[in-house]
Amino acid sequence: MKKFTCVQDIGDLKSALAEAFEIKKDRFKYVELGRNKTLMMIFFNSSLRTRLSTQKAALNLGMNVMVLDINQGAWKLETERGVIMDGDKPEHLLEAIPVMGCYCDIIGVRSFARFENRDFDYQETILNQFIQYSGRPVFSMEAATRHPLQSFADLITIEEYKKTVRPKVVMTWAPHPRPLPQAVPNSFAEWMNATDYDFVITHPEGYELAPQFVGNAKVEYDQMKAFEGADFIYAKNWAAYAGDNYGQILSKDREWTVSDRQMEVTNNAFFMHCLPVRRNMIVTDDVIESPQSIVIPEAANREISATVVLKKLLESL
């Protein structure tokens, strides 16, 4: 595996899950694989889980780790080609990227959608510049349109907790005070569509995700109907994608906040969220604190998904 940006990059999902459960039994099994290899983690945006779990994964594999927060300490970077750099950005990404590549063996990048230009975001301009110019294997730590480390951990979690072979998995939109990227829902949909689960997406009209991510998922605008008989509820907010509304908040309707009212019509469903979560906007205190909430085991599996991904990238060096 030369890069990890989407579900296709990891290859056969059953094999990837087998590797995950093998590593979960002994996460230090491959501690020699990364000896004298260096991971560089580059953050254009904040992080808790990705920052900690990916560092831990690298340590599980015996790697050295460097972390760079681009907007704290490094030079402000120009990302647009052709710009006359007479402003407040002393360095261009097109020099900074190959320089960073000199100091490491593998690069992880976090660079969220900016909501200034849909094409710029959906062409994954920043992530692809790292892939093209760093000279190193690159993996996404949440980019503009996907969050594959999260989605892989989500799949591991569902496989651990499912009570039937083909569970009903429902991804529901929920309100949020800020316009959040579509990366997490896009990526979750992409991974769920790669399984044989019964996958449903529910959101208010106007919040349709890009068709290439919705795939064959059933889209249901009636949240209560979508929740009927569900085995897993995956809640997330996202800003509008379609048309002139790109990056906009169209609704803050707290009827969509996941509460006991909706959970009662499910098949005693497990509640999932990638975190960080805004309580009593996305989900009520009672639901996220209930025995059916598996958000902490879900977050713990981020170490496992990252260890498998780094292992596969190291094996291809």
Ligand SMILES: CCC[C@H](NC(C)=O)C(=O)O
């Ligand atoms: C700016 C907020 C970023 C947030 N990240 C996660 C992991 O939820 C999101 O993708 O919505």
Ligand SMILES: NC(=O)OP(=O)(O)O
């Ligand atoms: N779920 C997730 O990626 O969390 P962070 O943004 O805290 O890394």
